Amino acid sequence: MLKSIKMTALNLDQLQQDPLIQTLQQYQPVFWFPPENVPLKQALQNVGLTRADIEDAEARLKRFAPFIAQVFPETQKQQGIIESDLVRIAQMQQLLSEQWKIPLQGQWWLKQDSHLPISGSIKARGGIYEVLAHAEKLALAAGLISLEDDYRKFDSDEFSAFFHNYQIAVGSTGNLGLSIGIMSAKLGFRVSVHMSADARQWKKDKLRSLGVNVVEYASDYGVAVEQGRKAAEADPNCFFIDDENSKTLFLGYAVAGLRLKQQLFERHQVVDAAHPLFVYLPCGVGGGSGGVSFGLKQAFGEHVHCIFAEPTHSPCMLLGVYTGLHDRISVNDIGLDNQTAADGLAVGRASGFVGRVMQGLIDGYYTLSDQSLYAFIGQLNQSEQIQLEPSAAAGFMGGYHTTAQTSYQQLHQFTPSQLANATHIIWATGGGMVPPEEMQRYLLQSQRLLT
Numbered sequence: 001m002l003k004s005i006k007m008t009a010l011n012l013d014q015l016q017q018d019p020l021i022q023t024l025q026q027y028q029p030v031f032w033f034p035p036e037n038v039p040l041k042q043a044l045q046n047v048g049l050t051r052a053d054i055e056d057a058e059a060r061l062k063r064f065a066p067f068i069a070q071v072f073p074e075t076q077k078q079q080g081i082i083e084s085d086l087v088r089i090a091q092m093q094q095l096l097s098e099q100w101k102i103p104l105q106g107q108w109w110l111k112q113d114s115h116l117p118i119s120g121s122i123k124a125r126g127g128i129y130e131v132l133a134h135a136e137k138l139a140l141a142a143g144l145i146s147l148e149d150d151y152r153k154f155d156s157d158e159f160s161a162f163f164h165n166y167q168i169a170v171g172s173t174g175n176l177g178l179s180i181g182i183m184s185a186k187l188g189f190r191v192s193v194h195m196s197a198d199a200r201q202w203k204k205d206k207l208r209s210l211g212v213n214v215v216e217y218a219s220d221y222g223v224a225v226e227q228g229r230k231a232a233e234a235d236p237n238c239f240f241i242d243d244e245n246s247k248t249l250f251l252g253y254a255v256a257g258l259r260l261k262q263q264l265f266e267r268h269q270v271v272d273a274a275h276p277l278f279v280y281l282p283c284g285v286g287g288g289s290g291g292v293s294f295g296l297k298q299a300f301g302e303h304v305h306c307i308f309a310e311p312t313h314s315p316c317m318l319l320g321v322y323t324g325l326h327d328r329i330s331v332n333d334i335g336l337d338n339q340t341a342a343d344g345l346a347v348g349r350a351s352g353f354v355g356r357v358m359q360g361l362i363d364g365y366y367t368l369s370d371q372s373l374y375a376f377i378g379q380l381n382q383s384e385q386i387q388l389e390p391s392a393a394a395g396f397m398g399g400y401h402t403t404a405q406t407s408y409q410q411l412h413q414f415t416p417s418q419l420a421n422a423t424h425i426i427w428a429t430g431g432g433m434v435p436p437e438e439m440q441r442y443l444l445q446s447q448r449l450l451t
Contacts, residue, residue: 015334020322024367025335027312031401032322033364033408040302043360049247051298054258057129057251064132067151071186074117082124084112086263089426091383092396100400106422107269108399110384111260111279113429114392119179120432121344121392122253122288127179129252130241131168135187138166160188167191167238171225173284173343174199175430176243181212194228196221198339198346202435220338221285221347222330243287244327244351250291257295260425269423271303276418280398281427282391283308283317283365284345290354292427297361305363305412307402309394311340311370316350318365327352341370342391344430364408368397371449378446387439388431395426 015021023030065080075082086109093108113122135154139145144162145153153159167190170180177193184191192213195204197220204214215231217224225244232240243249264271271277277300281289286308293306308317313336320326330349331338338348376393380386402408402424409419431439 012333015323021319021334024312024315024319027336027369029312029367029369029372029397030315030318031364031366031405031408032318033405033411034321034359034362035411037411038360040297040361044297046360047294047357049251049254049294053251054254054295054298057133058255058258060133060136061129061252061255063147064136064151064154067154068118070152071155072118078117082117082128083259084114084116086111086260086267086425087384087386089380089384089386092380093399095379095383096396096399100404102400102403104399104403104424105420106278106424108424108426109269110380110386111425111427112386112432113256113427114388115432119175119182120434121175121179121430122292122427123175123179123430125256126246126249126252126288126291127170127176127241128183129255130246130248131180131183131187131189133248133252134168134239135163135189138163154187163188164190165237167232167235168241169194169228169232169238170241171221171228171243172196172199173221173224173346174203175344176241177214178203178207178433180241181207181210185210185212192228192231194224194231196224196346198343200343200438202438206433222349243285245353246287247353249287250294250354253288253291254295254298256292257297257299260296261299264423271300271423273303274418275303275421275423276414277304277423277425278398278402279304279306279425279427280395281306281308282342282345282394282429283310283350284314284347284391285349286317286351286354286358288429289317289427290351290358293358293361305402306361307364307366307398308362309398310365310367311342311345311373311391311394312367313340313370314338314342314346314348315365315367316347317355318367320350320352320355321359321362321365326350326355340390342373342394344389344391345394363412364401366397366401368394372397374442374446375449377442378450381443381446386428387434387443388428389434389439390442392428392430395428398426399424
């Protein structure tokens with residue numbers, strides 16, 4: 001890490017001389033990990049949130065479960081709990097092992113947040129949770145409900161008319177706006193989603209079909225957030241959901257960590273000192289990946305190792321943590337264009353909150369090309385008949401790095417036995433709502449690369 005510029009003003013001349021920065025500037029893939037481990041207790045304290053905060057979020061989601069089951073029939077099988085499946089991907093593991101010519105040990109699993117109900121992405125966790133938390137706060141303050149009531153009361157003309165007096169706004173590259181727009185509209189809120197230029201047209205169309213006000217920008221995610229925040233400030237009844245700094249969003253994602261522990265138990269997967277768990281998470285601004293990682297650390301402690309994945313064109317979290325500048329530096333500052341097919345990860349400036357509080361809990365950061373993302377999409381479809389959108393496939397390269405990078409293994413003192421008994425989870429973040437014609441375009445692009 002560039003300790004000499006940490007916590008100081010941006011020094012572009014000094015950055016230009018750093019080998020890792022030079023590699024990033026050339027859009028070449030990298031894998032970087034902090035050279036020292038932070039004691040777990042200290043790292044958790046740095047977050048400023050606790051396991052009790054996650055459990056409070058889980059309790060709120062359970063209160064809303066009867067309402068969710070009633071208004072979203074696709075959730076009835078899970079009784080209104082928004083959760084994704086965890087599936088073995090042994091054939092994909094074998095395929096990549098042959099391609100990379102290295103033995104990929106342990107068991108590989110796919111966490112299918114790509115197919116979460118309601119909005120088809122990981123944002124169904126944090127985005128929907130924050131809307132529900134805001135709705136509950138307003139309803140409690142107005143005396144419309146108590147914590148002991150049946151929350152199916154939220155599905156009524158009375159509540160819809162009440163919430164119509166309030167507005168919700170958010171800036172998004174697509175998936176967060178989709179989850180917030182869908183849930184806000186269902187409750188009766190007026191909602192505006194400020195979307196960056198890289199947002200997919202079908203996501204904008206879906207939101208507009210629900211009566212959501214979609215505001216489009218020719219610029220990137222940062223501009224959409226900034227303009228969304230300004231517009232919200234002009235309306236005292238408008239609540240702006242801030243993906244960069246919201247602790248509520250963060251906790252909505254963190255619930256996933258505690259739930260994963262139960263899923264692994266049900267699948268007889270042991271996680272302890274002899275059986276480490278590696279989790280590879282696509283990272284955009286950092287809220288989703290950071291929140292899930294916090295939940296994982298609360299659930300599994302030092303036995304889970306979280307690694308973030310970013311596009312070579314948009315490595316904002318890696319850049320922020322590596323330089324120590326966090327949200328005070330953008331990928332544009334080092335000459336990168338922030339243009340990637342991974343629209344959910346097309347973020348130029350990382351969350352300062354997540355980067356600062358989570359850096360002691362994240363094992364490493366890597367980047368990969370759009371070509372690799374498309375290749376993984378095709379290989380997963382071929383081997384497991386599972387379809388993802390580009391950003392959701394970023395986690396697959398993680399298993400290569402933890403297997404091939406001996407210096408990383410040495411830092412954590414992994415033994416051959418531990419590596420052989422490890423569990424690897426690729427956290428797939430989106431794709432469940434991609435229209436069939438759009439998915440076919442992804443797969444055709446993948447075929448061109450694989451043939």
